[in-house]
Amino acid sequence: MENLLADKAKGTQPAGAEQPAAAATVVDLMAALRQSVESARESRGEGQSEDATVHDMPQRATKSPAKKAGASRPRSA
Numbered sequence: 001m002e003n004l005l006a007d008k009a010k011g012t013q014p015a016g017a018e019q020p021a022a023a024a025t026v027v028d029l030m031a032a033l034r035q036s037v038e039s040a041r042e043s044r045g046e047g048q049s050e051d052a053t054v055h056d057m058p059q060r061a062t063k064s065p066a067k068k069a070g071a072s073r074p075r076s077a
Contacts, residue, residue, distance in 0.1 A: 007013070
């Protein structure tokens with residue numbers, strides 16, 4: 001350990017140090033996601049040409065807001 005610290009203090013490469021590996025393979029996450037979604041759709045029997053159906057949601061009856069509690073009055077002694 002002392003040799004390692006001494007080499008680092010001198011600014012030299014420590015003996016036995018591993019060199020960084022060559023450029024790693026970069027994974028395209030969006031492509032992987034698209035492939036995963038496509039395979040999930042195919043397993044459910046959905047085709048790629050089928051679009052989602054869009055329709056208006058029914059309107060709910062609106063409720064009046066809850067009444068606020070009034071300020072408490074100080075109690076007289």
